[in-house]
Amino acid sequence: MKVLVTGGSGFIGSHVVDQLVDAGHKPVIYDRRPSPYRDDIQTELGELSDLTMLELAMSGCDAVLHLAAAADVNEVAKMPVESEAANARGTLNVLEAARGAGVKRVVYASTIWVYTGESGERVDEESNLGMPNHLYTASKLAGEMYCRSYNELYELEYTVLRFGIPYGPRARPAAVVPAFVGKAMAGEALTVAGAGDQSRRFVYVEDLASGCVKALDPVAANRTYNLVSDSSVTILEIAELVQDLVAPTGIEYTEQRTADYVGVEVSGVRAEEELGWTAVTPFAEGVSRYVEWRREDEAAAPVPMQPTAKAATQGFTAALTRVRKSVAMPFAYAIGSLMMLAAYVVAVDSLGLPDAQVGTLAVTMIAALAVFLLIELMWRNPKTRAISAVSSALITAIFVFAVMTPWGHHLFHLATPGRSLFILTITGVALVIALASAGIALARRRG
Ligand SMILES: NC(=O)c1ccc[n+]([C@@H]2O[C@H](COP(=O)([O-])OP(=O)(O)OC[C@H]3O[C@@H](n4cnc5c(N)ncnc54)[C@H](O)[C@@H]3O)[C@@H](O)[C@H]2O)c1
Structure with missing residues (x-):
């Protein structure tokens, strides 16, 4: 299957690309930056705002795995207009381009943050969703709604995946596990918001990527799945684990964050029953693999990627796109x-x-x-x-x-x-x- 991966140069998208290759599919990356991890994959450099470029990149694709987004909640709060444009309008463009290019399915990367407004003990994909309190959640929910609308109006298949909180190799440094590991490696104390009892459904990134590949299955057409692990971990437990794995640098407590995800229990039963997917990597094992990757990454000299023929083509493509985009x-x-x-x-x-x-x-x-x-x-x-x-x-x-x-x-x-x-x-x-x-x-x- 030929699959366009938007955001394929990012944290989760790069693992999705790896697993698509392993599963015998042919991924194509669509991202605003080249992949730091793979220069052997066809890459189309472009913005989510560029409908023409998206449609060109999708030509001949059977499906789109749409992961490109403003994914960092703090960045979203700093740049609301740009983030909304990427997450909501960008998703609309992906759907419209898929319709134009005759792509069969769009798999959309959403988040369990959509359950933030829920008060019940345990939520699943059929739970009614409350009004979101963070712009990130609002813009990601808009994307989910557009997927459904495009299916109703134009019969474009969709699959919505609500990701638990991912961690693992290549994670953005600002996320909680990398931040704790980074501080512990630097010999600094770890800071925990509130009492540190906010629980998270963390999921190891390679498990998440395998869920994305499984979501291409025909059974997943027009379905929504939570991709979560079956155990919750509190922020304090993470801090303690990192202290054990890296160094005992101490824990400091600070004020609770605004609109923090409060951590209602999210069910992953549907993904297990319909896709045969579960998160198999235990949290301690995943964090230990992350620490190992981080040490290797920091030990390796930062050799800049050599400009290859591919990169030159990307530069040429980007220049052509700029000319085409000129009003x-x-x-x-x-x-x-x-x-x-x-x-x-x-x-x-x-x-x-x-x-x-x-x-x-x-x-x-x-x-x-x-x-x-x-x-x-x-x-x-x-x-x-x-x-x-x-x-x-x-x-x-x-x-x-x-x-x-x-x-x-x-x-x-x-x-x-x-x-x-x-x-x-x-x-x-x-x-x-x-x-x-x-x-x-x-x-x-x-x-
Ligand atoms: N990381 C998380 O905590 C988390 C949790 C739940 C869901 N998600 C969702 O998973 C997806 C992937 O997240 P991630 O953590 O890999 O993010 P990331 O920031 O590592 O990767 C996103 C990629 O998208 C690209 N991108 C962003 N805006 C773009 C635009 N306007 N045009 C073209 N490319 C653009 C970036 O260059 C980047 O390579 C996102 O849709 C995110 O909302 C992430």
Whole structure:
């Protein structure tokens, strides 16, 4: 299966890419930065805001694993507008691009933070969700809702995965386990918010990545799953474990964070029953693997990745994208095509062609334009593909009848296309198609 992984250069996404390769799939990374871990995987550098780039990157893909997001709650609080654009609108763009590219399924990385408003003892995927109190949760929930809407409206399959709190190799340094390990390694005391009794459903990142791969299974179509481990760990327990594994540097207590995840118990039963997925790595084992990775990572000299041919291609692709994204481009293209079309009409007029030849020219250009517009405007939507195909075939048949058969000539008073009329026709068709595609590009950019 060819799978586009948005956010494939990030913490969780990079493990997902590894496991897709191990499972025999063909991943393609879509991210705003190159992967620091793999230079052997096709990478499309782009923003979630770039619908055209997303759709291009998805071409030929069977599924999308959508992980790119503003994933750090503190960053979200610092940059609310940019974060909302990435998490909510970015997800909408991924869905729209998937619809356009004819991708079958979008697997969406959500979070168990969506249960923050819940007061019950234990929640599962059927629990009613309360109003979110953090913008991160609100924007991730918006993404879940868009997935459902796209399924209702356009029958695009989705799978929502609500991740527990991930940890493990490649984790962002600001997350709790890396922060504690980093402090302990530096000989500093660990800081715990409140009494440290906030519990978390931590899940080892490689377990999480295997859940993402399993979510490509047909059984997961239009389903939501919690990917959590079956045991909760409190922040204080983590601090104590890190003290044991790294160094006994002491624990300091600070104020509780605003809108902190309070840790209601989240059930992972559905993922186990339907996907056969459970988090298999015990927490202490996972933290110990993280500490080992961190030591190796810090011991390794920071060798910058050599610029390879691939990186050069990425640079070229990025430059092309920038040119394509420039607002001036479609305008220049439209004005250029319009001027050439006007010059063409004046030239044809000055030739003083007989009416029958002008008629043949006009019929051919109108027929070509109609077929082009049908394909361009209707082909994107799977439901209208059949109508588009049948109508294009019909127009072509009428055209062939009118221009190529003796009966058509008599009926419509047309001329037989000779060599010069043929060249004139090809030029005219190319010009109307260029103008129409410029118009469509402009309309899409404005939309
Ligand atoms: N890390 C967590 O604690 C956690 C918990 C639950 C759910 N999640 C979800 O899992 C997913 C992956 O999280 P992660 O921890 O690997 O995050 P990460 O920050 O390590 O990776 C995100 C990747 O997305 C890319 N990205 C971000 N915004 C982009 C944009 N606008 N255009 C293109 N690329 C963009 C980044 O460059 C990065 O490589 C996210 O959707 C997140 O909401 C994360």
